[in-house]
Amino acid sequence: MNDRERSISRIAAPIRTFAQRFAYIGLVFTAAMLMLVGKMEPAAFDRARAQVTDAVAPILDAVSRPLEVIHDMIGEGKTLLALREENARLRTAHNRLMQWQSVARNLENENKALKELLKFEQAPDTNSISARVIGDSGGAFARTMILNAGSKAGVRTAQAVITGAGLVGRVQEVGLRSSRLLLLSDLNSRIPVVIESSRVRGVVAGTNGETLRLVHLPPDVVAAPGDRIVTSGHGGALPPGLPIGVVSAVNDSMIEVEPFVDPARLEVVQVVDYGLDGIIEFKSSRTDKAK
């Protein structure tokens, strides 16, 4: 009996090793195939990805809450310490903004009157959904975030994600109760923009780093540090005029843009439905071509 067992194991062991090695090579091969398919058909795994994110979302939601509380408490402590200065700063800011308010009122009235004269077509009404940031891509290779609102709450792909300060990014994929936000700084992010003062068109591209790049400007256009960059509305997916950032540095090879929104501090964002379908597909999915 014992002898028999030993002889079986003598035959079985190499087979086992072989099977393990074979399985390992098979898995490596599968990984390479996944990469290739994902490259050729970027939308191929979107549903699976959204489902996995959906499944992990409750865990992330639960874990991110206490962290947020701690973060808020630290923030509270800091503001308490700086209360006096903050008060003085807000007083001057308030005075300045009151002036701006009267300017804005005048302009609003003037604008309304001019629009009526021109029979200007109004942009459709907007709907917004507030969502909490529950996940971060965590790493040097992708700049995305996970939000705790999905298709159930009305979030759709390619919708704009904003805060009071400006555009944060766009919705990349949507699950039932979670969605993925592609930040402006992601390497794959491309937003059509204009330089606010000169109305020159360009594209703001992410670099995976802190700053953004302004590309595809017409030749011999000069951008200067301090120029504000806003969305142009071209492509029809985003409304014109959403603030993106300011030009922070200009050199021979590139124009750097400093975004208004620092994604690291984001806790709650607004997903906005501007009622725009977008004539440019956000991702190159070929299934929607028939539309």
Added chain:
Amino acid sequence: MKPSFWHRVDRFARDLTPFALTFVLMVVNAIPFHIPGFAQVVPLLSLIGIYFWSVYRPDLMPAAAVFLIGLLHDFISGMPLGVSVLVFLMVQGVAIAQRSFFSGKSFVIVWFGFIIVAAGALSTEWLLLSILSGELIQPRSVFYQFGLTVAMFPVLAWMLTRWQQAFLQVD
């Protein structure tokens, strides 16, 4: 004598923990910490988990488990599918191949091994993603991420060692 049913269930549950702990590390990676600039450079904790278990208990971290963790990592982090899978499998392959070298060696040697493996893993990841996206990714945050991952290794390895001593002693 054959082990009782409950004994086997207990054994199985314990044997599952290396995978479960590595999964937890991956989820921790995805939590937003709200620290400016931290998100780009957060240490790659799941890499530590995979290396640690591949060196100390490769029987409990089979290639299929590594594959699954890599796949989930790609899904959750929003990276192109397959990149982390390939890199994690490579790390496991190297760790297992060098296992006889590591056995009985001091912790510093194992840490040193991890530094080399992590450098290889992150540069492979950088290369793969640069090829996939068609432009060179800024290597600066990759360097920082490498530094933090390597610095986190002793802390996590200590915790995982304690876990191993408490729950995974061969009886």
